Amino acid sequence: MKPQLVLDAGGVLVANLSPLFWQQIAGEPAAYDQLVQTYQLELREDLWNGKAAEPAFWHWLRQQLPQLQEHQARRLLHMNIQPLPAMKLIPEWHEVFDIHLLSNHRSEWLLPLLSPVRHCFSSMTISSQFGSSKPAPAIFAHTASLLPPGSRVLYIDDQLHNLPPAESLGWSTLQADNGGRWVRQVLSFA
Numbered sequence: 436m437k438p439q440l441v442l443d444a445g446g447v448l449v450a451n452l453s454p455l456f457w458q459q460i461a462g463e464p465a466a467y468d469q470l471v472q473t474y475q476l477e478l479r480e481d482l483w484n485g486k487a488a489e490p491a492f493w494h495w496l497r498q499q500l501p502q503l504q505e506h507q508a509r510r511l512l513h514m515n516i517q518p519l520p521a522m523k524l525i526p527e528w529h530e531v532f533d534i535h536l537l538s539n540h541r542s543e544w545l546l547p548l549l550s551p552v553r554h555c556f557s558s559m560t561i562s563s564q565f566g567s568s569k570p571a572p573a574i575f576a577h578t579a580s581l582l583p584p585g586s587r588v589l590y591i592d593d594q595l596h597n598l599p600p601a602e603s604l605g606w607s608t609l610q611a612d613n614g615g616r617w618v619r620q621v622l623s624f625a
Contacts, residue, residue: 437532437533437586438531438533438586438624439532440589440591441536441582441591441601441606442537442538442591443537443538443592443593443611444536444538445538446593446613447591447593448518448525448548448549449518449519450516450518451516452512452515452516455515456511460500460503460511470499473499474495474499477495480568482563483541483563484568485562485564485565493505493509512544516544520618521615521618525552529555533582533586535557535559535560535578536549536560537578538559539562541561541563558578558581562574569592569594569597570596570597571600575601587624588601588605589606589609589621591609591610591611591617593611593612593613598610609621609624
């Protein structure tokens with residue numbers, strides 16, 4: 436039985452929705468701080484959990500920044516959420532691992548980026564489709580239910596607070612660093 440490799444997407448396979456996106460959208464520092472704070476209070480959790488549909492994000496942005504053109508905002512989003520170097524390693528890892536995705540993301544934004552390597556994944560759990568986000572135990576339990584019983588599991592996430600729920604399931608964990616040095620450690624688990 437192959438070992439199981441469970442990967443986060445943001446900060447691991449694709450760039451996170453970074454402060455740069457919000458700075459580009461807001462245009463000025465004062466507007467940036469207010470925009471990010473309001474987003475975190477009003478929309479963030481519901482957007483990632485799928486309780487708010489993806490069009491609600493664009494509607495919310497237009498309410499916050501009436502001068503913003505949606506097509507410009509979408510272009511900026513897609514410019515900021517780009518594949519990271521680890522994406523190119525998925526086919527190589529697929530030869531030795533069963534690969535699974537466990538990510539807090541919007542499927543509408545993530546799946547097009549993963550399409551070149553989609554065939555390498557045994558399962559994909561995306562928070563906006565599942566209705567819960569990490570670090571909630573339910574989303575980890577769901578992914579665990581998709582893995583072969585008794586298998587060795589390596590979970591990789593860029594957010595330290597997402598590692599303990601995986602460890603509680605008996606999974607080995609690895610935090611993805613910004614420099615991408617973590618990719619050299621993956622095959623040592625095989």
